[in-house]
Amino acid sequence: MAMEGAHFVETGTLLSFAEQQLVDCSKSNYGCNGGMQPTAFSYYQQNFAMAESSYPYQGKDGSCRYDGRGTGVKASTYKMATANSASAIKAYLDQQPVSVLVEADHSVF
Numbered sequence: 001m002a003m004e005g006a007h008f009v010e011t012g013t014l015l016s017f018a019e020q021q022l023v024d025c026s027k028s029n030y031g032c033n034g035g036m037q038p039t040a041f042s043y044y045q046q047n048f049a050m051a052e053s054s055y056p057y058q059g060k061d062g063s064c065r066y067d068g069r070g071t072g073v074k075a076s077t078y079k080m081a082t083a084n085s086a087s088a089i090k091a092y093l094d095q096q097p098v099s100v101l102v103e104a105d106h107s108v109f
Helices: 002-011 019-025 037-046 086-093
Strands: none
Touching: 002 037, 019 037
């Protein structure tokens, strides 16, 4: 996850954030039926990321178990690159880790 990488770049400490937290708690991301980075980053601007060890991945939708404490890490900001713009992605990679979306629900995938 780009947030884990950005946190490592900033602090030198690599944490593993709980993907299941986004599945269960970021309701506008549709759980296991979708997900978009802007929605996830917006969620993490309002809520602390929980550690994967305290909110393990289940691989299915569940009830939100966010406890309000988390790791103390939130997203402060994020930027969206123009679709299919290699130069924009390269420019962002010079600044921070990048999150990439793959539409794996198409037969060509």
